[in-house]
Amino acid sequence: MHHFARRTAGFIAVTAAAALLLSAGCSKDDDKDKSSAASMTTTTAAAHGEGHMSGAAEETKIATQGGDITVSGIIFDKYVQSGGPTGPLGAPLKTQEDAPNDGKWQDFTGGAIVWSKDNGAHIVWGEIRKAWEDIGGPDGTLGYPISDEKDIPGGKQSDFVDGTITWVDGNTTVTPKS
Numbered sequence: 001m002h003h004f005a006r007r008t009a010g011f012i013a014v015t016a017a018a019a020l021l022l023s024a025g026c027s028k029d030d031d032k033d034k035s036s037a038a039s040m041t042t043t044t045a046a047a048h049g050e051g052h053m054s055g056a057a058e059e060t061k062i063a064t065q066g067g068d069i070t071v072s073g074i075i076f077d078k079y080v081q082s083g084g085p086t087g088p089l090g091a092p093l094k095t096q097e098d099a100p101n102d103g104k105w106q107d108f109t110g111g112a113i114v115w116s117k118d119n120g121a122h123i124v125w126g127e128i129r130k131a132w133e134d135i136g137g138p139d140g141t142l143g144y145p146i147s148d149e150k151d152i153p154g155g156k157q158s159d160f161v162d163g164t165i166t167w168v169d170g171n172t173t174v175t176p177k178s
Helices: 003-026 073-081 126-134
Strands: 039-045 058-064 067-072 097-099 103-108 111-116 120-124 150-152 155-160 163-168 171-176
Touching: 058 073, 067 073, 073 103, 073 111, 073 120, 097 111, 111 126, 120 126, 126 155, 126 163, 126 171
Parallel strands: none
Antiparallel strands: 039 058, 058 067, 097 103, 103 111, 111 120, 150 155, 155 163, 163 171
């Protein structure tokens, strides 16, 4: 690993740990029984070989009520970008899983991060996620996500390889490409 990459990985680990300590120490939430309670406990460097998700070398174990769950690679990067265990995704529910066509998938209390080699890692959540899973998820009508959810007038939209799903004024619409 290049010296710069080691320094960057170390900086990210220290920053994540500091953020967790600050948020834990400053929190007014004393509810110890929350099902999404989690904390990052270990951050290490992990090399990825040929044919695996590339571009990232970090992983962490998240302490959850069900035990430690590892979040790694590009899914880890996306997880940290979204706020980690204290962000809207919350704690991981299970370990990373294989998805169709060499993709990866990891479920969290607030949504899922889905990765494919052609489209990168994207977050799918809420009513858009429900509609996408109802039509087969990455192996279904629309395929993998190609964007994170974005704001549109009156609601939200996620783009997929073969269409879009919108959630506007409480109504979800699946629109395949023509």
